[in-house]
Amino acid sequence: MTHWNGTDLEKIGAAEELDLQSTRVDGTLRDPVTMWVVSAGGRLYVRSVKGTAGSWYRGTQSRRQGRIEAGGVTRDVTFHEAAPGEYADVDAAYRDKYGRYTTIVEHVLTGQARTSTLCLEPR
Structure with a gap:
């Protein structure tokens, strides 16, 4: 697995939102x-x-690749399904970062949402 450099990890992780484009089978990018x-x-x-x-x-499942943009960083990425053992740490990160949106953050903490947890790996 390829790791993020510290600067990109920090900038993307601190961004309020991320724009994600997945790659279609023909290699073109979907709308963000x-x-x-x-x-x-x-x-x-x-x-x-x-x-x-x-x-x-x-859309991420056809090629498992795409592009993200957040915090002034644009990177091509690979999408990997997170293991269930990672869910608790990801839940905690969502609560910590977005907890001020109390009625909205709960929607990304459901069992249904957890099954779609993707880890973004730079390529």
């Missing part, structure tokens, strides 16, 4: 989707409120 991003254990994670049924999540 804006979402929350968290950093936990030196890795970056995103989740779909709709779980694996979310349209942007399904």
Whole structure:
């Protein structure tokens, strides 16, 4: 697994939102989707409120590659499914970063959302 350099990890992890474009089968990028991003254990994670049924999540599954932009950083990435053992740390990161949005943050902490946790790896 490729690791983020400290500067990019810090900038992306501190950004309020991230724009994610997944790569289609033909190699073109889909339209960007804006979402929350968290950093936990030196890795970056995103989740779909709709779980694996979310349209942007399904788009990541065709090639498992795409591009992200956040905190002034644009990077090509690979999408990896997070292991269930990572969910608790990712939950804590969401609560810590977005807890001020009390009624909204709960939507990314459901069992359905957890199953769509993706780790973003730079390529």
